[in-house]
Amino acid sequence: MPGEFWVLLGADYAGKSSVLSALARRTNWQVASYDDEFLDDGYPSVSRLRGEFFEALREAGRRYSTDFALSIAQTAVVFLRDQALAGSVARPVLVDSYYYKILAKCRLAGLANEQIFAWWRSFPAPRGVIYLETDAGVAWRRSGNGAAVNRFEHYGDQPSREAFVRFQIDLRRLMLAEVRDVPTSVIGAAADVDDIARQIEEIVRSDHGHRSGDRGKGRPVPA
Template sequence: MFYVLTGIDGAGKSSVIEVLSKRGMKTCTVTPEFALSSAEYTKPLIDMKPREFFQDMPPLERSTFLSLLVSLTFERHIKPALTEGTDILCDSYWYKYAAKECVINPGSSQYLLSFFESLPSPDKVIVLETEPEVAWGRKGGSATPFEYGGGDKYDVRAAFIDFQKKVGNKLLSFPPSIATSSIKTDRGPEELADHIENMLYA
């Protein structure tokens, strides 16, 4: 089975997935470092610090780059696990990237969505619902431009909260698989992991 855990930046996805991974669940993510390290021909890009040049890419180039990251994660991690009959949980898959691009670059987002929606759908999707103000605190009072939407760099907190509210609303609006279920992140990672395991295997 193919599962996805998603939510806004600072929702606690990484912490929960770390707990589930330690419990034996196969997991993956779609970060530049994880995805690009999956194939020999893309590993050299890691040394170029993709998180730095990524935020300065024009919209169509960024959409293409995001498509590559998702494709690498699917082909090199998700697909092999499913072929082996192994359950796998992916951090966000394409959903969060698509939600952000729909907010930042609505003009190019249709290209991205048309590609992403052609990919195999997960069996279950869980959205971690978190208030952006809480997420900001979890981020330690700092955020990258891709986390605050490139808004006012002199008031990153306000830009982050505004952007993440829009991203969260977009995540909950994706039809139909993204609306599978959602849970509030008003508990610690261990308890959330317990809850998520129950939801996945109920």
Template sequence: MSENSFYVLLGPDGSGKSSVMGELKRRLPDFRFASTDDMFVDEEHGLIRQLRAHVEQDVLPRLGQDYSFDFLVSLLQTAVVYLRDRTSPAGGQESLIMDSYYYKILAKCRLGGMEDNPLFSWWRSFPQPRAVIYLDASPESAWLRLRSGRGVNPLESTDTRSGHLGFGTYQKKLKKLMLEEVRHLPLVTIEEQPSTVSAADRVMEVLAA
């Protein structure tokens, strides 16, 4: 797949990207979809599912205690390269929608205080999409969508003990850094929608345009 021949769906935690991608997958059988979310990872890439599960269950709860942020970044690097590899053509299907790409991971690493890791320059050299579609959501709505913060981890909140306040503060900072990372690209923002279907409708309009 050549540069600029795919789209990235970006948004804060709890914006509903996975649900929207699921709806788009139903509507767009000729498109490929790339994500580290289990529902989009093929059987032959089961290692990605396992890695994500171990990061969420083992590393994040003990981040800063048993595991350093450097260690976490080394694991996230695997996910980033996996997504980059999905930009190569497969079976003649050239159209691809990708969940977040490296932009969200990089923004979260920066929020964790990692500004100068040499990996980041490499990530930024990866093929760039035709456009970024930003699926916006207020921290309040996202908090509710995440079952009132149940299971929120240190990469989603400034303080997991502070409830929606820490989550909201983190998400505002995350949005700023994500938009900073994609400022060189065509960007379409889809304001918060009342349902997954209406959000998918708006994305379809962007793709058609």
């Protein structure tokens, strides 16, 4: 069916971008993401608005209302929805995080508006979610022990290992709660990038697994 798509989900520094790049090299799949690596010159507003969001996030509750900051975040959500639904029936569409991760992060950052969130939740559901499991301590090391961490990846104004790890643990919990009604496969991040890409190919191409309501080739989502 046109409009069918899959979501690749995971906490920060789970390796999603590397896996998406590997899949783009290995397959003819369409990758939908608001990261610069996957945007061509036709979407300058997407990249620009991402930068504007971080400025609004820093001043949320002061110069800007939380709704204002959330409204900028919403542009990324709508962009991903549009990309997901514009895919060709001839090839799979793999969407980076969809609205699940942004919604969970907004809640953790205090940018909560249940009316807006209800609209996001009314968007079409993916055919399946593939979740990359990552230990929060490992993610902290991948961030250069906080050197690469941004304000939307930790609690408080300043990054610390404790603030980052708590945020990531809570982020995982909220994201998995958002996808509890969607067929979900979990892949351990201990595997290398090419192995993860192969596992994802197998999951997506397995009509039997997801058309029958099975949870695919990955591990079941932990309770």
